[in-house]
Amino acid sequence: PLAWGRAARQPPGLPLAPCRAFSNNKILVELDESSGVAMMKFKSPPVNSLSLDFLTEFCISLEKLENDRACRGVIFASAVPRIFSSGLDITEMCGKSMEHYAEFWRAVQEIWLRLYGSNMVTIAAVNGSSPAGGCLVALSCDYRIMVENPKFSIGLNEAQLGIVAPFWFKDTFVNVVGHRIAERSLQLGSLYPAPEALKFGLVDELVPEEKLQEKAMAVMAQWLALPDHARQLTKSMMRKAVLDRLVAHREEDVQNFISFISKESIQKSLRMYMEMLKKKK
């Protein structure tokens, strides 16, 4: 009885809600009903940061696809050049109320629970840099293809900002790269250029940018060749322990986030980081 995933889908007897192409403000979604594959493109310039608005829209879009029988797989990519997603929006964590921090963090949890626990085949087509929360989105998919440009980097670099990735970021990371690489990378806040990321399996393969879409579709076809039922049960078996852990400690995790992020020392270092980003422009 999980709260996410197809458990919440419509009873089979009811007419399906119409769900073809639905466009929004920050995310473009296109579903090809013949193949059962949706393309979800992040289009929130300048850097696709995961603001509360973005996360809310992301969540609704995912839920619609999850509940749409015509959709069996989703490919995630960016519509913004050179960046996949810059991760959590720092302005949401700076100078806001406790209530706001709580609402924001619940939205971050929600998107991860839905994405990591999705019944659909999920493929990240990483066509740009993908630090922190952007990396988490990629890590939560079933497969990661990255553009081979060494200027694009990926990693959970939270420690560089003086903040700490929560345990479920860590669990997701460990499940992909193993304990040792995760331990070292999280402590150093390492960002890896695409070729490095490939070496220890943070991404599954690299392709030239112009081949990315074609490759993502080919990999999707390979995954969709398997019977959905067996694939979904297998995926759930692999990920359930880690998903259940957040579900069991969700409110505690919100409180941890609030008390950590509202510390004056953390607020100060986030403000400094934002100043630095502004000067960079």
Added chain:
Amino acid sequence: PLAWGRAARQPPGLPLAPCRAFSNNKILVELDESSGVAMMKFKSPPVNSLSLDFLTEFCISLEKLENDRACRGVIFASAVPRIFSSGLDITEMCGKSMEHYAEFWRAVQEIWLRLYGSNMVTIAAVNGSSPAGGCLVALSCDYRIMVENPKFSIGLNEAQLGIVAPFWFKDTFVNVVGHRIAERSLQLGSLYPAPEALKFGLVDELVPEEKLQEKAMAVMAQWLALPDHARQLTKSMMRKAVLDRLVAHREEDVQNFISFISKESIQKSLRMYMEMLKKKK
């Protein structure tokens, strides 16, 4: 106080039961008392499938060796050309009674508990393809040597048949190849040619077919050079958590299997698979 392994061996004061070469219908066992090494050869043409009869004989043979003080290690190989074992016998899972499914599944559990928890050194000399349950037999050993022929493949490909590997197949797999490779391979039902299998450690080394026996004996000698007591305690420390998990959920796992396998949709896809196999001949 484990139910399997040497715990059940004869009290030291009693005379040892004679246990040299004992031949059966489907498995050939030869014990060399001077070296303490037994060779167990699967000889159940055409494909060494793990039928209830095969599993019963496998179990008795293993138990005999486990309780025989003269035996310290076993090498498993096939006496059938080009196939190590094709895995669980689908005819045992198709159109049979609930009681039969339960009996069959308990036999599958039993062989894994005995093999994965064996006090003997166990080496798989994989001289042919080894899908599904055949792969599990290899994964449960201490060491895997495979013939370097790229036409021979190995993997847990259950998903391709529309069925799901149980959690203890998964746990055994994760312990060998890690979480990420297991997650991807199980969802895709991947079978890997020998050279691929070597790359991520699904097998430990490859040799030309004519060198297989010699190599297996050499590796066995290396493992037997260690004091049994320290080696056995170490092995148990590494595998106990995963063994205990099935022991604690054994009956539940039987019920899961029965209710899954007796679904009409699963029965249908198994029948289709068997038809396909017949046409192939």
Added chain:
Amino acid sequence: PLAWGRAARQPPGLPLAPCRAFSNNKILVELDESSGVAMMKFKSPPVNSLSLDFLTEFCISLEKLENDRACRGVIFASAVPRIFSSGLDITEMCGKSMEHYAEFWRAVQEIWLRLYGSNMVTIAAVNGSSPAGGCLVALSCDYRIMVENPKFSIGLNEAQLGIVAPFWFKDTFVNVVGHRIAERSLQLGSLYPAPEALKFGLVDELVPEEKLQEKAMAVMAQWLALPDHARQLTKSMMRKAVLDRLVAHREEDVQNFISFISKESIQKSLRMYMEMLKKKK
């Protein structure tokens, strides 16, 4: 509320205890207050074995640094040529009283709890062979640099002596090299020459002996570039489960050690091993 680490440091209002260079019998400690980096050199010829005296001094030295605000990182190396540390001192485990075994084992536990749970950045500069407990010291650090000399080897070779590495040695090892490598290496009691150790990540990099100190300082600078607070919380998140496991079973682990080590068969094999070492000289 962990018993080790900075939790026990002095209240901020009190004057800091003077803690610059303090020399002892078996370990040389030098703290460079400008960089915040301490160098700890094992100087207990002939082989830096971890005797009760050595462990006690090691523990006190670590605690002093841990509680010294001027110290943010420690580099461990040997002042004895060709050996980093030979591991637990066998004479402490041979022909002694139960009380002595208990005291010795508690000291071994204590050094691991402090080292694996340290809030400081810990780097092992492995300038010589490092079997058994010596390997554990290296495995407990944040980073391992080894001299590239293939005559220097490292590994948990306890099984070769007929003894068994305790579960927390195993947990530490699995966290570094993964389950499969740990399972095989522990059962075989494998010692790996430096180049082999690098291959599967038992050490992080190799350097020529004359570059070791320089390299260790460079790596330390890289780790110290991160904010202490975020790095420490991240490290604790990665290691807490394994540390807590020993804390929860500490007394049980002492009893296990005593009853194992005081067996006549184990005593006999340790005596034989010591005889062999004496003849080697």
